[in-house]
Amino acid sequence: xxxxxxxxxxxxxxxxxxxxxxxxxxxxxxxxxxxxxxxxxxxxxxxxxxxxxxxxxxxxxxxxxxxxxxxxxxxxxxxxxxxxxxxxxxxxxxxxxxxxxxxxxxxxxxxxxxxxxxxxxxxxxxxxxxxxxxxxxxxxxxxxxxxxxxxxxxxxxxxxxxxxxxxxxxxxxxxxxxxxxxxxxxxxxxxxxxxxxxxxxxxxxxxxxxxxxxxxxxxxxxxxxxxxxxxxxxxxxxxxxxxxxxxxxxxxxxxxxxxxxxxxxxxxxxxxxxxxxxxxxxxxxxxxxxxxxxxxxxxxxxxxxxxxxxxxxxxxxxxxxxxxxxxxxxxxxxxxxxxxxxxxxxxxxxxxxxxxxxxxxxxxxxxxxxxxxxxxxxxxxxxxxxxxxxxxxxxxxxxxxxxxxxxxxxx
Amino acid sequence: xxxxxxxxxxxxxxxxxxxxxxxxxxxxxxxxxxxxxxxxxxxxxxxxxxxxxxxxxxxxxxxxxxxxxxxxxxxxxxxxxxxxxx
Numbered sequence: 001x002x003x004x005x006x007x008x009x010x011x012x013x014x015x016x017x018x019x020x021x022x023x024x025x026x027x028x029x030x031x032x033x034x035x036x037x038x039x040x041x042x043x044x045x046x047x048x049x050x051x052x053x054x055x056x057x058x059x060x061x062x063x064x065x066x067x068x069x070x071x072x073x074x075x076x077x078x079x080x081x082x083x084x085x086x087x088x089x090x091x092x093x094x095x096x097x098x099x100x101x102x103x104x105x106x107x108x109x110x111x112x113x114x115x116x117x118x119x120x121x122x123x124x125x126x127x128x129x130x131x132x133x134x135x136x137x138x139x140x141x142x143x144x145x146x147x148x149x150x151x152x153x154x155x156x157x158x159x160x161x162x163x164x165x166x167x168x169x170x171x172x173x174x175x176x177x178x179x180x181x182x183x184x185x186x187x188x189x190x191x192x193x194x195x196x197x198x199x200x201x202x203x204x205x206x207x208x209x210x211x212x213x214x215x216x217x218x219x220x221x222x223x224x225x226x227x228x229x230x231x232x233x234x235x236x237x238x239x240x241x242x243x244x245x246x247x248x249x250x251x252x253x254x255x256x257x258x259x260x261x262x263x264x265x266x267x268x269x270x271x272x273x274x275x276x277x278x279x280x281x282x283x284x285x286x287x288x289x290x291x292x293x294x295x296x297x298x299x300x301x302x303x304x305x306x307x308x309x310x311x312x313x314x315x316x317x318x319x320x321x322x323x324x325x326x327x328x329x330x331x332x333x334x335x336x337x338x339x340x341x342x343x344x345x346x347x348x349x350x351x352x353x354x355x356x357x358x359x360x361x362x363x364x365x366x367x368x369x370x371x372x373x374x375x376x377x378x379x380x381x382x383x384x385x386x387x388x389x390x391x392x393x394x395x396x397x398x399x400x401x402x403x404x405x406x407x408x409x410x411x
Numbered sequence: 412x413x414x415x416x417x418x419x420x421x422x423x424x425x426x427x428x429x430x431x432x433x434x435x436x437x438x439x440x441x442x443x444x445x446x447x448x449x450x451x452x453x454x455x456x457x458x459x460x461x462x463x464x465x466x467x468x469x470x471x472x473x474x475x476x477x478x479x480x481x482x483x484x485x486x487x488x489x490x491x492x493x494x495x496x497x
Contacts, residue, residue: 064428065451127461131453 002291003256003407005174005185006246009088009239010254010349011080013190015051015232016336018083023346024353027332027361028382032216034230034337037194042112046196047208049215051232051337062145069132070145071110076235077142077190078149081105085150088239088251090184092150095249102155102182103143104172105190105237106165107341110137112195142190146237154182162396163303164262165189166236166344167404171260173240183245188237191340199231205270207307219338220365221304221331222311222373229305232337236345253409255352258292258389261285265399272310272395276317282401283321283391290389290405297327297405298387299360301347302375303395304331305338314393315373328385330378334364344394348404351390355408360385412491416463416484423458427451434480441476452476465490 012018015033016026026033033051037043043050053076058067061078085092092098114137120128135141140158147156155176159168166189173187193199202208209228212218219230246253261282267273287294300322303314311331318329332350339346354360359382366379387408394402421431429445438444440452447455449472456472459465465487475483 068428124461127457131450131457135450 003243003258005177005240005257006243006251006253006409007238007255007257007352007406008090008241008246008251008253009084010352011083011087011237012234012346012349013053013056013076013080014234014336014339014346015053018054020349020353024350024357024361027335027350028359030335030362030364032219032335032364034215034219036215042195043199046199047203047231049209049212049218049230050194051230051339052194053233069113069130070136071113071192072233073107073110073190073192073235074136074142074145076192076233077105077107077188077237078145080188080190080235080237081146081186084186084237084239090239090251092152096184098151098153100154100183101152102173102176102185103147103152104157104159104169104176104185104187105143105146106159106169107139107142107190108160108162108193109139110192111198112192113137115195115197146186152186161400162398163338163340163343164394164396164400164402165341167348167392167394167402168262168400170238170240170257170345170348170404171262171402174257174260177240177242183242185240186237187240188235188345189341190235191342192233193231193340194233202231209306217365219306219334221302221306221334221363222315222369222375222377223366224368224370226306226308226311226370228307229333230337232339234339234342234346236342236349238345238348255355255409256407258405258407259286259290260402260404261289263401265401267399270397272313272399274309274313276313276320278399279314279317279393279395279401280320283317283393283403286391286403286405292389292405294322295325296389297391298385299351299354299390300327300329301351301390301392302329302331303393304363305333310395311370312372314395315375318375326376328360328378328383329375330361330363332361334366341396344392344402348392348406351392351406355387355390355406358384358386360387412488413484416487417480419462420480420484423455427454436479436481438480440478440480440483447476449473459487463487463491464494
């Protein structure tokens, strides 16, 4: 196997913190971020359980004039990009030609701010709509704001593949680097779905966990009593570089990206294909792309959101790929909730730290594994293990399946 | 009325995170002075429309960039009086 991209920077904004070690510590220790939304939160009285990220003052990451009408999804993305680029120790223009840097930052966009403005439009007519609305909410604006802030002038894009978008952004970044179109890619995803209309959309579709008096028990991937996912928010950004470029500038490398696969269920707008065959194929493609066999994967971070259908289909997919020689599997959403597309990046970071530390986080609240989710679960305590390669799955509404494989930088 | 409009203008610019400390009637609103860019001029126009019940055409906001604070306030006052009269 050979590296296609070197991960040199990580920046996270998650319900369990912004520091990578803090996030990893929380998922290993089972420190759940899921809470009953407090009185001052828009979801108070709307949801029983949500995974709420840290407060970030928009003016701490954007110029005050630009920070007034800007969705939280953009604010979190810029914060994560700040941290990722600082972690990579790279300065655009000094260390790399601005035209040789790309940005692939995804997410559904600023729907909460759009919803607020729709209310203002109904109430006050045309004059209620801010001219700053579009740059504050469009799904490409996280990428655009990061490009503007850091003077990045190469290829820029964003993927709209729902909860697969984070994994897809990493895959696209790797493809860009392999093609030689850029030396560095800032990639990731950001999601801020914690507002009533979006929450009710998921809730009315019966996708959310419900009826748990203790909110910390609501997110329970693969458990027999699971009844939906816990809506969360967050952002994750990775700095990826061509391995030769990273080496030449003496960058510290967290991990290598070895390969990825992407498929479509072609089945239903929201329900996964029950046999998981397309998800399985995305894992097989990723393995081939990385030049690895199933036995090379030491840990699988599952998409595992906690829905009945999703967890069963993913389990069927994992079993069909790995059979009985299955690596340890866990979903960290039991602690973090489901940050939609951003989960794929946060979970990639968790996998990278797991490799570095030789420690696998358990699936929180997996008290009674569902026989329909017959996997080699990590549950209870974190598991010490040598880890040289990690697979991370991300699946999205629409039937989008993405699998990304990371390898140890030492390997 | 123009002094009231000037106060409204400065209050609006403060909300929009522009410093008004060095502004007076001779300050140009656009890049040559207060440095309001196109979206900021559009927002200022909306605020004035909302508050004074006047209406600007779509291409007028950009022309405000060349106006001074004093000229802008006089223009708003003229339109507000016209709107009241009609």
